[in-house]
Amino acid sequence: xxxxxxxxxxxxxxxxxxxxxxxxxxxxxxxxxxxxxxxxxxxxxxxxxxxxxxxxxxxxxxxxxxxxxxxxxxxxxxxxxxxxxxxxxxxxxxxxxxxxxxxxxxxxxxxxxxxxxxxxxxxxxxxxxxxxxxxxxxxxxxxxxxxxxxxxxxxxxxxxxxxxxxxxxxxxxxxxxxxxxxxxxxxxxxxxxxxxxxxxxxxxxxxxxxxxxxxxxxxxxxxxxxxxxxxxxxxxxxxxxxxxxxxxxxxxxxxxxxxxxxxxxxxxxxxxxxxxxxxxxxxxxxxxxxxxxxxxxxxxxxxxxxxxxx
Amino acid sequence: xxxxxxxxxxxxxxxxxxxxxxxxxxxxxxxxxxxxxxxxxxxxxxxxxxxxxxxxxxxxxxxxxxxxxxxxxxxxxxxxxxxxxxxxxxxxxxxxxxxxxxxxxxxxxxxxxxxxxxxxxxxxxxxxxxxxxxxxxxxxxxxxxxxxxxxxxxxxxxxxxxxxxxxxxxxxxxxxxxxxxxxxxxxxxxxxxxxxxxxxxxxxxxxxxxxxxxxxxxxxxxxxxxxxxxxxxxxxxxxxxxxxxxxxxxxxxxxxxxxxxxxxxxxxxxxxxxxxxxxxxxxxxxxxxxxxxxxxxxxxxxxxxxxxxxxxxxxxxxxxxxxxxxxxxxxxxxxxxxxxxxxxxxxxxxxxxxxxxxxxxxxxxxxxxxxxxxxxxxxxxxxxxxxxxxxxxxxxxxxxxxxxxxxxxxxxxxxxxxxxxxxxxxxxxxxxxxxxxxxxxxxxxxxxxxxxxxxxxxxxxxxxxxxxxxxxxxxxxxxxxxxxxxxxxxxxxxxxxxx
Numbered sequence: 045x046x047x048x049x050x051x052x053x054x055x056x057x058x059x060x061x062x063x064x065x066x067x068x069x070x071x072x073x074x075x076x077x078x079x080x081x082x083x084x085x086x087x088x089x090x091x092x093x094x095x096x097x098x099x100x101x102x103x104x105x106x107x108x109x110x111x112x113x114x115x116x117x118x119x120x121x122x123x124x125x126x127x128x129x130x131x132x133x134x135x136x137x138x139x140x141x142x143x144x145x146x147x148x149x150x151x152x153x154x155x156x157x158x159x160x161x162x163x164x165x166x167x168x169x170x171x172x173x174x175x176x177x178x179x180x181x182x183x184x185x186x187x188x189x190x191x192x193x194x195x196x197x198x199x200x201x202x203x204x205x206x207x208x209x210x211x212x213x214x215x216x217x218x219x220x221x222x223x224x225x226x227x228x229x230x231x232x233x234x235x236x237x238x239x240x241x242x243x244x245x246x247x248x249x250x251x252x253x254x255x256x257x258x259x260x261x262x263x264x265x266x267x268x269x270x271x272x273x274x275x276x277x278x279x280x281x282x283x284x285x286x287x288x289x290x291x292x293x294x295x296x297x298x299x300x301x302x303x304x305x306x307x308x309x310x311x312x313x314x315x316x317x318x319x320x321x322x323x324x325x326x327x328x329x330x331x332x333x334x335x336x337x338x339x340x341x342x343x344x345x346x347x348x349x350x351x352x353x354x
Numbered sequence: 355x356x357x358x359x360x361x362x363x364x365x366x367x368x369x370x371x372x373x374x375x376x377x378x379x380x381x382x383x384x385x386x387x388x389x390x391x392x393x394x395x396x397x398x399x400x401x402x403x404x405x406x407x408x409x410x411x412x413x414x415x416x417x418x419x420x421x422x423x424x425x426x427x428x429x430x431x432x433x434x435x436x437x438x439x440x441x442x443x444x445x446x447x448x449x450x451x452x453x454x455x456x457x458x459x460x461x462x463x464x465x466x467x468x469x470x471x472x473x474x475x476x477x478x479x480x481x482x483x484x485x486x487x488x489x490x491x492x493x494x495x496x497x498x499x500x501x502x503x504x505x506x507x508x509x510x511x512x513x514x515x516x517x518x519x520x521x522x523x524x525x526x527x528x529x530x531x532x533x534x535x536x537x538x539x540x541x542x543x544x545x546x547x548x549x550x551x552x553x554x555x556x557x558x559x560x561x562x563x564x565x566x567x568x569x570x571x572x573x574x575x576x577x578x579x580x581x582x583x584x585x586x587x588x589x590x591x592x593x594x595x596x597x598x599x600x601x602x603x604x605x606x607x608x609x610x611x612x613x614x615x616x617x618x619x620x621x622x623x624x625x626x627x628x629x630x631x632x633x634x635x636x637x638x639x640x641x642x643x644x645x646x647x648x649x650x651x652x653x654x655x656x657x658x659x660x661x662x663x664x665x666x667x668x669x670x671x672x673x674x675x676x677x678x679x680x681x682x683x684x685x686x687x688x689x690x691x692x693x694x695x696x697x698x699x700x701x702x703x704x705x706x707x708x709x710x711x712x713x714x715x716x717x718x719x720x721x722x723x724x725x726x727x728x729x730x731x732x733x734x735x736x737x738x739x740x741x742x743x744x745x746x747x748x749x750x751x752x753x754x755x756x757x758x759x760x761x762x763x764x765x766x767x768x769x770x771x772x773x774x775x776x777x778x779x780x781x782x783x784x785x786x787x788x789x790x791x792x793x794x795x796x797x798x799x800x801x802x803x804x805x806x807x808x809x810x811x812x813x814x815x816x817x818x819x820x821x822x823x824x825x826x827x828x829x830x831x832x833x834x835x836x837x838x839x840x841x842x843x844x845x846x847x848x849x850x851x852x853x
Contacts, residue, residue, distance in 0.1 A: 209455075216445045216456050223443035226407055227457050228428035335616045340447045340485055 053179040055299065061187065061257060063295030064194040065090070065249040065266075069273035070280075070287045071197045072245025077277055078205065079238035080218040082347035084140025085125055087270025088147025089243050093118045093250025095151040098261045099158055107166060111190070111251055118247020119240045121147060126239040129349070130232050136347045144270070152263050163259025188256050190248070197245075201284040214238060218343030221350040231350055246270070272321075279328035282341045286332060294324040357383035357418060357508045357540045364413030366399050373399035374410065375564040383508070383540040386531060388551040388572070391561035392584055392783030397544045398440075400561075401511050404542075405437035406430035417508070431457070436502030440514040442494050446487040450497055453486055454504065465504075472503050476530055487619065491518035491642060492526075499530070510534060511542045516550060517781070520641050521811065521844030528554050546584070546783060548577045560584055585784055605803050606630040606772055609663040613648050613827075621645040623652070623827045630772065633801040635794070637818030637835065639811060639843050642777075645827040646807050647689070650776045653805065654686040655679045667771060680709070685770035687761055689777040691754065695761045698750035702742075703731040705749050706764050730767070738763035739789065755786025762793060773797060776807040791817060811843050825849050 069086050076083050083089075097114030101107060125143050128134045166188050174186030205211040213234060217224045221231045249269075254261055272294060280286035297320040305316055332338060359381040366374040374396045381387050391397045402408045404415065406424040415422045422433050430437065444453055451466065458465050469482065478496050486494060495515060502510055512531070516524045531554065535541050543555055551558050552572055560568045560583045568583050606629060613623040623645050630636045640646055651657040653664070655676040664672040671679055676686065688694035696705045707716050707727045716727050731745040738759045742752070749757060758778060765773060778794070779787040794817055797804055807824075808814050814821055814835075821838050823830040823846035830846050842852050 212448070212452055212456055215448060216452075219445040219447050220443070223445060226405075226427050226439070226443045228426060228431060229456075336618045339487070339618050342447075344447065 049179050050182070053182040055303075057182040057187070059292065059296045059299045060183070060195070061191060061295075062299055063291040064191050065252050065257070065269050066273050066276060066291035066294060067194045067197060067288060068190075068249035068252065069246045069270060070276045070291060071194075071201050071284060072242040072249075073273060074201060074277050074280075074282060074284055074287060075205075075214065075245075076238045076242035077346055078218045078282060078343050079214045079235050080221055080343050080345035080348065080350070081129065081235050081239055082136040082140065083122070083125055083143070083239060083242055084137060084274065085122070085143025085147065086242075086246050086274050087266055087268070088144035089118045089121050089246035090147075090250035090253075090266045090270045090273075091151040091264070092121050092147045093247030094254040094265055095155045095158070095250075095261060096247070097251030098163070098254040099154065101164055101255060102158060102161055105164070107164065107255065110255060111248065114247045114251030114255075115244040116247070118243040118245070118250070120243075122239050122243025122246070125243075126236045130235050130239070133349050133351055135349070148264060155261050155263060158261040159263070161261065163255060166256045166259065188252075190252050190256060194252075195288070198284040198288040205284070215343075218345055221345050221348075225350075225352055231352070235350075246273075249273070272324075276324070276328070279325055279332065281328075281332040281338045282343065283332070286328060289331070290324050290328050293327050294320050297323050357538070358416075359509055359540055359542075360416040360419075361400075361404070362414045362416065364400065364403060364410045364415070366396075366403065366408070366410050366412075372564045374403070374413075377413070377561075377564075377566055379559055379566060379569070381509075381540055381542060383538050384535065385556040386535050386541045386543055386554055388555035388558040389542060389544045389561065390546065390548070390551055390558055390580060390584055392546055392785065395561040395584075395783075396564040397561055398513065399564075401437065401513055401542070401544055404430065404435060404509075404511060406435075431505060434505065434508040435511065436505060436507035436509065437511045438495065438498040438502060438513065438515060440517060442498055444486045444494055444497060447485055449483050449485055450480060450489070451482040453497060454482075454501055457501075458504065468504060469500060472500055476533065492520070492523035495519070495527070503534075507539060509540045509542065511544070513544045514546070515543070516545070516547065518642060518809070520847045521840055522848050523641075524550075548580045548584075551575075551580060552577065562586055581784060602631040602633060604629045605632050605667060606805070607663075607665040608653075609665075611649075611652060611659065611662045611664075613645075613652060613657065613659050615648070621648055621827045623648055626829045628822060628829065628832055630803045630805060632803060633798050634819045635798050635804045635806055635817055636832070637814040637821040638805065638807045638824055638829075639814050639821060639847055640807075640809065640824035641847050642809050644824050644847075646776060646809075646824060648827075649824065650686075650688060650774065650807055653774050654684075654688070680768075680770075683768070683771045685765035685768065685773045687758075687765055687773065687775035687778055689780060691757050691761060692750075696749050696757060699748060701746050701748055702735070702752075702760065703728045703745040705760070706731040706734060706745075709764050734760065734763035734767055737767065738793070755782045755789075758782060758786065758790060762790065766793070766797065770802065772803045772805070774805045774807070777809060778806070779808075779810065779813060787813075811840050811847075814843070815840065823847055 069090055073083065073086050093114040096117035097110045100113040101110035121143065125139055128139045129136050168186050168188055170185035174181045205215060213229055217229060217231050217234045225231045250266060253265055276287050276290045280290050301316040301319050305313055361377060361379045364374050364377045377400060389397050403410045403424065406427045406429045409425055415424060417433055424430055454469060455462060455465055473480065480493050480496055486497065515527060519527060531541055545551060552575065555572050558570060558572050558575060558580065559566055560580065562584065609627050611623060611626040615622060621644060628636065648657065652659055655674055658673060662672050663670065666682055666684060669682065671682060692698050707722065716723055728745050732743065735743055735745065740759045741756045752760065762778065779790050794804060806814065806817055815838065818835045820832050821835050822832040823843060825847060826849065845852055
């Protein structure tokens with residue numbers, strides 16, 4: 045009995061760990077999209093974050109530098125996107141797709157010399173509590189600081205958007221950049237900031253993968269998580285809390301179906317592998333049915349190019 | 355303290371068009387000034403310069419003899435110039451309070467107190483915590499005005515403020531504006547509606563083709579003198595002879611039209627019934643957003659509703675799509691010229707070809723018969739006096755009036771039995787409006803019918819034989835237009851009832 049309970053606790057802990065990169069990337073992208081910018085380069089920014097975090101860790105042997113560096117690399121690569129879409133007024137969708145392709149290629153090239161190098165152990169917090177408290181121990185304790193950050197991030201994002209002046213400005217820009225500009229808001233600057241913030245979070249999400257979740261560098265190791273994060277933002281109808289729920293469901297079903305495959309359920313493996321995608325979409329569609337709320341949350345100007353009259 | 359605003363030698367040149375040509379004007383507080391002109395006369399450019407949205411190529415603006423540098427909207431705000439744009443600058447998905455707080459410098463609590471003071475002082479009733487998209491156009495305008503008032507402006511510029519308002523709302527607005535004026539705010543009122551100038555303003559400056567052509571006291575002006583100054587030529591008066599058509603056949607009959615939508619941007623329609631006789635014009639009045647969009651889309655076949663019966667020339671057409679309806683000789687002119695009626699990026703003849711019913715032979719074996727379409731387009735351009743004969747021109751380069759003529763021409767050249775149009779003269783200047791009104795009257799004279807959905811009461815009274823009002827998706831009773839007055843329409847459009 046107690047064995048089963050502690051197993052469930054460990055299972056929940058691992059589900060939480062697997063959903064961290066999704067929460068981070070999706071929360072970042074959510075802010076970007078709320079300002080009206082559609083950056084499809086999430087996957088590319090994540091993988092760049094993953095390789096630069098890992099490379100910096102190997103070179104400097106300092107995890108702090110590695111984490112900060114991965115975020116900076118996300119900022120730099122998103123700056124390319126920002127410059128193209130906001131200053132040169134290129135199409136958001138095409139530029140974002142190009143960014144992903146660029147990121148995957150660049151990371152593979154940079155990562156050549158880092159394949160096969162073992163990662164470093166990332167410090168975990170409250171490891172003694174994890175062992176001593178049954179069930180809740182493995183859920184609440186013994187995680188990296190990034191995980192705690194990731195789980196508070198959706199609430200912070202929600203607070204930022206709903207309660208702060210800056211959040212209001214971001215929403216206003218996403219609603220109507222022309223009106224915002226006529227109100228004297230620097231639309232381009234706001235959008236740049238949101239794009240760079242999104243880049244930083246995607247970089248961090250990548251670093252979580254290569255430094256903490258599976259501490260090593262493997263080519264293409266984000267494996268489509270960036271796309272899932274993008275889809276989460278849309279299906280969660282731009283609500284940070286629903287992004288968290290969606291990420292947990294996706295992570296949860298991913299882990300559960302792996303266990304089911306291991307146990308040998310008589311369900312085709314292909315169906316089990318598709319299950320996380322299917323369930324996440326179903327659940328998010330069901331909890332986001334209120335068309336009124338969708339209208340109010342959707343950034344009206346999403347993906348549209350804004351240029352200032354002169 | 356008195357305010358004195360002076361514009362000196364302002365010029366703004368766009369490629370191929372001089373929007374403002376050496377404009378100089380002077381305004382003093384205590385008076386309401388009208389800036390009158392047709393579309394494209396340069397009024398909007400001038401107010402955009404005054405509000406810092408665009409910068410002039412030449413010229414200066416002085417406020418109380420201080421030279422203002424207006425390089426961004428912030429500069430205008432700092433200098434206490436407030437502006438209410440024709441197309442509202444509001445954030446639809448944010449609440450009223452959020453809209454007002456976005457550029458406020460004080461904390462939310464004291465801001466709310468100040469807003470409530472303004473609401474009380476001017477008798478505005480607006481719920482501060484609902485999203486702006488739930489408000490009527492009149493309320494949205496009030497939000498814009500409050501936003502200006504919060505900054506205690508010296509100058510308040512209103513850009514075509516009544517284009518979306520009912521008669522009553524217009525009256526309320528005028529009362530408020532007069533109050534502001536008495537409080538020492540300098541008011542500049544931009545419009546192309548002559549009657550408003552005469553009833554509200556003290557002085558009027560008329561602009562034509564980027565230049566100021568006259569400045570005068572309104573008491574010395576009449577509608578005709580102002581119109582002639584504005585257009586630069588004498589305008590013929592049009593008056594419709596009302597068709598007494600009791601014995602004519604019903605050509606179009608709608609029964610049990612219901613429409614229900616989850617979308618908060620759409621209006622539900624509740625049991626509409628009406629009919630149109632041969633050679634008759636049925637006008638449907640209402641403030642925009644009361645279901646006209648949905649009604650137009652249902653009549654044109656863009657939306658198919660269950661259980662609705664639409665009989666046209668004795669055939670049931672409720673389940674047919676727009677193309678099939680066109681084949682039965684119906685024609686449509688939607689409100690939004692740019693996005694619904696025409697594709698701006700396409701050339702004129704390509705836009706004409708979009709309307710491809712079977713008889714036109716524009717397409718043979720899946721190929722485009724360019725020659726035929728171009729000939730056909732040329733005929734439309736000359737028959738409907740569109741200001742170009744180049745069918746290769748992209749439609750986006752046509753002015754609103756010319757584009758509307760092209761669209762009407764495209765629809766009418768097939769000699770339809772019924773034309774349904776929605777705000778056909780929206781945003782057009784007097785000359786183009788006159789032309790389109792004449793055209794619509796001509797259709798009725800040729801025993802063809804029209805349904806005119808419009809937010810412009812004057813237009814409806816001029817063109818309709820029968821008028822009904824749509825309010826919150828419900829249709830009032832249908833009245834012969836000689837029994838209808840603007841006041842009656844205003845009451846019905848605001849949700850009141852007559853009798």
